Amino acid sequence: MIDLSGKVALVTGSSRGIGRACALRLAEAGADVVINYVTSGREADELAAQIAALGRNVACVRADVGQEEDVEDMVGFVRQEFGRLDVLVHNAATGGFRPLAATTQRHFDAAMHTNVLSLVHLLKAAAPLLESATARGKVVVLSSHGTHMALPMYGLIGGSKAALTALARHWALELGDRGVNVNVVEAGLVETDSTRRLPGAAEMFAGRKHKTMMGERMLEACDVADAVLFLASPLSDLVQGQTLVVDGGAAIHV
Ligand SMILES: NC(=O)c1ccc[n+]([C@@H]2O[C@H](COP(=O)([O-])OP(=O)(O)OC[C@H]3O[C@@H](n4cnc5c(N)ncnc54)[C@H](OP(=O)(O)O)[C@@H]3O)[C@@H](O)[C@H]2O)c1
Structure with a gap:
């Protein structure tokens, strides 16, 4: 049903x-x-090979967002090599898990920049x-x-994500009439390289059930990707400035 043939997507931190x-x-x-x-050039190349095997054009770009x-x-490269951009997924993030009391100016600046x-x-x-x-971007x-x-050790990242969500809404206001939709996917806990480093990760993963x-x-990451695909497709043309929660119901559970 969703066919993005001929479109170009850039995914940050992919x-x-x-x-x-x-x-x-x-x-x-x-x-x-794109x-x-x-830092993970080898992993990016492996993914590119997998995507090329599907018959798609693909490129890897090293860029600190x-x-x-x-x-x-990076955007200049996309313009020159692909001539268009239909979908931008902003996924890259950093921050480190630590109490706010142990957060330095350097930690804060890094999280807010990235x-x-x-x-x-x-x-x-x-x-x-x-x-x-x-079609609509x-x-x-x-x-x-x-x-x-409030999540343990997550104050800095959580604060940055709150700012990010608010910014996305304001970008929706600025770009909506210019043919662009801006939406947010709010994911629950997914086991990835970063969350495996969370203090008490094993208990947290077990507690999800x-x-x-x-x-x-x-x-899993693919469940989050399915929601991203919906918001990247024409099926969501009238969804603007919204947050779609994908967490199996965790956030509504006391
Ligand atoms: N995992 C979860 O439970 C969860 C839940 C909710 C939301 N999220 C959000 O989902 C996104 C992905 O999380 P994840 O768990 O998949 O993270 P991850 O496994 O740590 O992967 C992070 C990715 O971001 C890239 N990256 C980091 N800093 C970057 C920078 N300055 N510029 C460009 N790329 C950069 C990394 O690239 P290199 O390796 O090449 O440096 C890597 O590809 C994040 O926005 C996170 O906040 C995750």
Whole structure:
């Protein structure tokens, strides 16, 4: 039903984890894909080979989304090599798990640059391409329950995600009449490289069964990618500035 053939998608932080699953899902739906990474070049190349085997055009771009010049160069590459951009998935994030009391100015700046300011850099650079897409341009931003819930060791990331979600809504206001949708996917806990580093990760993963209403089924990166695909498709043209929660029901459970 969802056919993104002929479209081009850029997924930030797609060398690993949820971003990787999003890039693959968009490619399976027909899109050509630009993979973005910083340190995991080998993983990005492996994903590119997998996407190329599906018959899609694919490229890997090393760019730190927190750096405006890197973002401008990456979007310039997309313009030059692909000539268009239909879908931007902003997934890259950083932060480190620590108490707020142990957070330094350096930690704060890194999280805010990578997780928040990045959306300003990305949309300043990419809006002209997204606006000139043949159908509505689609921006999907990855956020988390830390925007409105207090989670252990998650204050800095949660605060940055709250800012990111608010920024996404304001971008929707600025770009909506110019042919671009901006929406947020708020994911529940998914086992990835980053969450495996959470203090008490094993207990948290085990505890998911009691929080969600999905029986034995645990939330995986591909489930989040399916929601991203919906928001990247024409099926969601009238969904604007919204947050779609994908967590198996965990957030409504006391
Ligand atoms: N996992 C969860 O439970 C969960 C829940 C809710 C929301 N989320 C959100 O989902 C997104 C992905 O999470 P994840 O768990 O999949 O993370 P992950 O496994 O740690 O992967 C992070 C990805 O972001 C990239 N990245 C980090 N800093 C970057 C930068 N400055 N510029 C460009 N790319 C950068 C990494 O690339 P390199 O390896 O190449 O550096 C990697 O591909 C994040 O926004 C996260 O907040 C995750």
